Amino acid sequence: MRNSATAFAPATVGNVGIGFDILGHTVEAIGDRVYVERSAARGVRILGITGLDVSLPLETERNTAGQALKSLVEAERLDYGFDMRIEKGIPLGSGLGGSAASAVAAVVAGNALLEKPLSKLELLKFAMQGEKVASGSVHVDNIAPSLFGGLVLTVGIDHPRTKQIPVPPGIRCVLVHPHMFLSTKEARRILSKTVELSDLVWQCANLAGFISACYTNDLDMIRDAFEDVVVEPQRQALIPGFRAVKAGAMSNGALGCSISGAGPTVFAWCEEPAAAAISKAMVAAFAANGLDCDLWVSSIETQGARVID
Ligand code: HSE
Numbered sequence: 001m002r003n004s005a006t007a008f009a010p011a012t013v014g015n016v017g018i019g020f021d022i023l024g025h026t027v028e029a030i031g032d033r034v035y036v037e038r039s040a041a042r043g044v045r046i047l048g049i050t051g052l053d054v055s056l057p058l059e060t061e062r063n064t065a066g067q068a069l070k071s072l073v074e075a076e077r078l079d080y081g082f083d084m085r086i087e088k089g090i091p092l093g094s095g096l097g098g099s100a101a102s103a104v105a106a107v108v109a110g111n112a113l114l115e116k117p118l119s120k121l122e123l124l125k126f127a128m129q130g131e132k133v134a135s136g137s138v139h140v141d142n143i144a145p146s147l148f149g150g151l152v153l154t155v156g157i158d159h160p161r162t163k164q165i166p167v168p169p170g171i172r173c174v175l176v177h178p179h180m181f182l183s184t185k186e187a188r189r190i191l192s193k194t195v196e197l198s199d200l201v202w203q204c205a206n207l208a209g210f211i212s213a214c215y216t217n218d219l220d221m222i223r224d225a226f227e228d229v230v231v232e233p234q235r236q237a238l239i240p241g242f243r244a245v246k247a248g249a250m251s252n253g254a255l256g257c258s259i260s261g262a263g264p265t266v267f268a269w270c271e272e273p274a275a276a277a278i279s280k281a282m283v284a285a286f287a288a289n290g291l292d293c294d295l296w297v298s299s300i301e302t303q304g305a306r307v308i309d
Helices: 064-075 098-111 120-135 143-148 184-189 197-216 219-225 232-238 242-251 272-288
Strands: 004-014 023-039 043-050 081-087 151-155 161-165 171-178 256-259 266-271 293-298
Touching (some): 004 098, 023 098, 098 120, 120 143, 143 151, 171 272, 232 256, 242 266, 266 272
Parallel strands (some): 043 081
Antiparallel strands (some): 256 266
């Protein structure tokens, strides 16, 4: 049996615009790493967190990775414990699924040290307990793709079922992260609890259309369906210049452009040749609003979280 393991879990675009809380995809370029070591002392301890300018809680129950691994340890009734170190590669409060990635990397590394490792589907519910610490609610749109990889739809919370949706070949995701912090809790708090029936119909049609178009490589239908009529209109005011950023992406050939997770990162799907012009337009639009940005252009990988050492 191994005594220690390091796992990597990729960043994710939650919601993918039209699938609020149930759809997400991985971003190959960035992610978090968690090192876990078996200890004779029961329970879970966080020995350090690196990679951020600000400090995150070291108390196990207040940390997404700590809470995720603790729930695994308790459910498995282990008579030993784990010490862990977290290396953040995903900017905090960026809308790129940083809390989910840490939770996922923690349970994947811990799992590698179990006598009988669990399946990824079993690990999902423990990682979800970690995500709850960060956002105040259990949602899976970042956790599931970070764990499984690719574009992932999740149905159900108590007994979640996941499906990896095929992504048409040659699709790229442009991600522009403006240098500002946006709290997921706050971005959820401002949302209306009710939806107009006509918006529900429109949103359902768009989600169904988007997913069927992914299965059939129908880029025109992806473009037509790629519109969030419920959440984006309520959140866009939280991101200075969002409308100009989106207009810059769409006028340069994007298939769709929306807020990544709870924001402030904005993402656009496109065919590979359009990625450079779209990137330039999005970054320029944020700059015109006084915001410097990080930029990534990523394919949508299918590997998901894994043990790397
Ligand atoms: N689906 C969540 C939201 C993602 O949009 O609030 C947050 O990480």
